[in-house]
Amino acid sequence: MSLTTFNPVPAATAASSSATSPSPIERNAAAGQAAAKVTVLTLQEKKSLGTPITCLTAYDYASARLVDEAGLDVVLVGDSLAMVMQGHESTLPITMDEMLLYTRGVRRAVRRAMLVADMPFGSYQADDREGVANAIRFVKEAGAEGVKIEGGRSRVALVSRLVDAEIPVMGHLGLTPQSVHRMGGYKVQGKTLTAMEGLIKDAAALEQAGCFSIVLEGIPREVARMITAEVRIPTIGIGAGPDCDGQILVMHDLLNMTFSPAAKFVRRYADVAQVMRAALAEYKLDVEARTFPSEAESYHLPKETQVALEEIGVGANRRKT
Numbered sequence: 001m002s003l004t005t006f007n008p009v010p011a012a013t014a015a016s017s018s019a020t021s022p023s024p025i026e027r028n029a030a031a032g033q034a035a036a037k038v039t040v041l042t043l044q045e046k047k048s049l050g051t052p053i054t055c056l057t058a059y060d061y062a063s064a065r066l067v068d069e070a071g072l073d074v075v076l077v078g079d080s081l082a083m084v085m086q087g088h089e090s091t092l093p094i095t096m097d098e099m100l101l102y103t104r105g106v107r108r109a110v111r112r113a114m115l116v117a118d119m120p121f122g123s124y125q126a127d128d129r130e131g132v133a134n135a136i137r138f139v140k141e142a143g144a145e146g147v148k149i150e151g152g153r154s155r156v157a158l159v160s161r162l163v164d165a166e167i168p169v170m171g172h173l174g175l176t177p178q179s180v181h182r183m184g185g186y187k188v189q190g191k192t193l194t195a196m197e198g199l200i201k202d203a204a205a206l207e208q209a210g211c212f213s214i215v216l217e218g219i220p221r222e223v224a225r226m227i228t229a230e231v232r233i234p235t236i237g238i239g240a241g242p243d244c245d246g247q248i249l250v251m252h253d254l255l256n257m258t259f260s261p262a263a264k265f266v267r268r269y270a271d272v273a274q275v276m277r278a279a280l281a282e283y284k285l286d287v288e289a290r291t292f293p294s295e296a297e298s299y300h301l302p303k304e305t306q307v308a309l310e311e312i313g314v315g316a317n318r319r320k321t
């Protein structure tokens with residue numbers, strides 16, 4: 001059990017320390033407090049205004065809360081959690097029930113950002129009816145405000161049915177991890193003229209079918225730029241260069257909480273693994289040296305109970321040997 005809770009960022013903290021130049025944390029906290037709930041309309045407006053859309057994955061309450069408080073636009077409960085949270089070698093094994101469980105935790109944390117849930121492999125490929133039923137579970141049982149599915153023209157019928165069911169759909173093109181076996185590994189896509197043309201047609205088809213945005217993963221910058229110019233809905237890049245309407249990363253990549261070398265497109269904004277290693281080593285040493293917990297970190301009997309104990313002759317300070 002933890003009695004430690006996250007309190008809302010107090011306004012004073014958000015505005016504090018440096019009178020001259022606020023830190024990124026202070027700027028984000030202030031902006032996040034002021035900003036309105038992000039919806040599909042916000043994202044569309046950002047594309048129209050040329051304002052970059054900020055997205056990140058999150059899989060649990062604490063980290064999702066930090067992402068939301070940092071003022072990012074979209075929190076994606078990505079099926080990448082199969083790899084970074086569960087240690088699988090691909091995204092393929094994760095189930096609907098597992099995705100729902102993680103999404104519910106994130107839902108409790110996210111107030112302002114738009115919450116999108118990834119539909120796992122097998123939850124929509126076999127049958128459109130089943131795909132719609134599973135997407136409805138994300139909205140109804142886990143509070144998602146949209147779902148993401150991988151694939152292009154082959155998903156048009158499903159996207160239309162989801163939109164008819166009032167569920168916003170984020171498409172996902174390029175290096176689609178659920179197609180790892182068909183692609184023969186995690187390889188950059190869209191490198192030939194034919195492949196490029198295919199991706200552009202896929203993006204147009206997804207827009208036409210009613211997607212509110214499209215993730216472009218692992219494709220050349222030039223192709224992402226063309227698609228972004230071609231479609232009216234926002235494109236969100238990951239390994240697709242800087243010309244997309246927004247960017248997304250996997251949180252564990254951004255924070256260095258993975259156990260393999262980073263892909264070319266990943267920027268490590270912090271070394272959380274190193275911070276954790278140092279903290280864990282110190283904790284272990286403190287416990288072994290009996291310097292944790294200290295007197296100040298211990299609860300004490302109230303005075304009257306101590307007196308009562310002494311009266312019956314049991315010393316409260318007596319140590320069991």
Ligand code: KIV
Pocket residue numbers: 057076077078079080081118215217238248249250
């Ligand atoms: O599963 C995931 O995290 C994703 C993002 C990388 C876009 O699909």
